[in-house]
Amino acid sequence: MSDGTGEARALTTDVVVIGAGPVGENVADRLIAGGLTAVVVEADLAGGECSYWACMPSKALIRPLTAVHAARAVDGAAQAVTGTVDVERVFARRDEFTSHWDDAGQVEWIEGIGATFLRGRGRISGEREVTVMGADGATTVITATHAVVLATGSTPVTPPIEGLEDVAFWGTREATSAHEAPDRLAVLGGGVAGMELAQAFARLGSTVTVIARSGVLATFPRPAVKTVLDALRDEGITIHENTATTRVDAANDGTVTITLDGADPVVADRLLVSTGRRPATDGLGLEHAGVRLTEKGGLPEVAPTGQVAGTDWLFAVGDVAGKVLLTHQGKYEARATGDFIAARADGSTPDAGPFSRYAATADEVAVPQVVFTDPELAMVGRTVEQARDAGLDVRTVELPIAVAGSSLHADGYTGWAQLVIDTSDDTLAGVTFAGPDVSELLHSATVAIAGQVPLDRLWHAVPAYPTISEVWLRLLEKAGR
Template identity: 55%
Template structure:
């Protein structure tokens, strides 16, 4: 390193993805000087390699299928996608992997960008190996925030480390569509990208150790599986992958637990993610991984990391938000946590917050306990918020469920042969909704109404008077409440 620069700020944010940007924005709005450190692109994984490009790849196929499902419209549209304009559409949303617009936003907001790799060297101290060849010693007066996102978890499969497989980054930034494509993993990323590539012309095989989307209700996951099969995806469920090989002709051979093999030109490994905390220097402030386990950070409702070594004056300085905090690996939830952490940092710096924030205050991520929404953007969509029945019972809630098929007039008008399913999880002691799941075309837009009902603890007899418009898919709320007995 050519030169060391020592600089001081009120707050240092490590990671300039969506979460880090939101923390920095909140503390800058609060009048605190702020630096944000990023080794890659400002905007992070979501903007360039995850949420945005994957949805840009999925949306054209969903729109085409929606038109093909409506008599009259079906006669006016093509039968297959042209991959080239879809990839161009994806490139538009990623700004061709250039972050100049995001950098300009930082400048306009008054946030200082330090490009490089950060390492925490002590309480409120961050060392940055700058991409410009310089070394930067940053000191924070109030807080350091870890917002470094997550990284893929690689399964232990013989031969995998020796082959040029894709993670989600490779798939979402693909320049061409492989003729044969194998996806390892039946979670959200696996099913979304399997369907996207199938609709773009790949012959897709998806391999999963269990069933698809195992954290969602099975009835809802079955509808997604049917949608994948309708697009020609070969589902190999309940089977392990034992070996992966790659030959001189650039072809993969994937051996499954039942002894069968699958060949392909490209392999995607989408078997989960973990908090990206490697090489951050957290051991320098008393945060060490347990032997044989990956390091995880535990935070309070304001994002303060628990177990941080004090510097002799105050231990209230290290925060984590988003995937790095490891609660729910979802961009919208991470941004919510970021807003809470940013507001808490400002309030503590100004002396208006002492101790833990009150639940439901702007400085507390209360929704982590009540209502985390999640959408799988396959066709059909799967949208869920709050605990499942089993999770609710484990929490000690006296819970029951009510389920109905989505066959209201709005669904029938939406598409020919519409198939959908809806479920509410009800707290019988308080007569409120605590969880909801919807599966079917276009159901993602139902989810926020359910989230509001859960967060607002709207009694069922009051919810009965929230009249759904006719003819919309939202009429399923009426059918659910009628089946419940209202």
């Protein structure tokens, strides 16, 4: 706020957190719990991308559609599903989960933990100093006695396609906040968000075409991806893999024509561009911290404690750190960084070893991730290729998910599972599941990998009957245990 004289307001606090998404909120919470004061700065909505345009609204769109499909997959229940999806009610339910894009509740939570919330665009202006420009042009200069934490998330990457800059296209923000299902939707990008939204809008009534230049869900094992692709194609979604877009043109009637390399043009009423994200480092004043960005605009090395290389007071957590662009991993990093800063401020030398609470190391070995298509794709740890690139000698065990629990779960249940086993100590390096509702199997795999549990010990973790978890027993049997 301005004091009316045009001079900047001045504040002093222990830590400034730039970014009030889930990651920034978590680091502030840990700082406050550790006895420090914190100012949280946010130019957009408190709660961040995840709360309003990503995780929560997309899953709120997906869930009602998946529930209907699940009922139709069970004889007896299928006969009760006699109507069609109420599209308006689906959107209305989604709006409830985003609090109608009102962040008052999130601001109240931040202030409720004892942090100070400041609305405006924060920029580093000196050592341990952040200048915040409010929407009204007033400035606040905040001095941090201990640290500044960047939690600014990531921003979409727009591909350099001829004509795209002249087209009014959707990004994931527009898609997850939409109140219409277009007759024809074209999706550029075969990543997680693109595939989830493609299926969601297909189930809402759109005719959907996906165009993926570099393949679909390319970081996951191909048999798992095929399980998803087969299901989506069975629902009428057209998927062009390894297909480049050469040009995009808008017509006077509002339609968009996408010209492809090696395939017929696609005409759509809406174009969704979902071609990846990059750390949001623009305009942060990092030069005032002596930090030089990489060629791709990312931060230099960020330690497991969150400390940015070359500084002793600047930290980065979540997407902006450039490690793993997943909300749950960012919150995990935030907890470690908040605890580290608080412990260091108390005069101690926190242990930042592999299993320390002050260091986020799961990004190296045990990252869980879920693609919330139907069927789902859930993976933790390394793929075979990633494990071998890391110098591990691995073997695999894979099989269809065909147990009593899966056959009860849905008629015609189709799924796939894989273990990637480190032969040096007979522990798991990676686990993948594909199939309806397999995300609920993932945490057991995450615990097994993070805990380095040998297969001989896993043999004694008896799965309940009849559940889909019985696939663990079948995998261990095939592994020779």
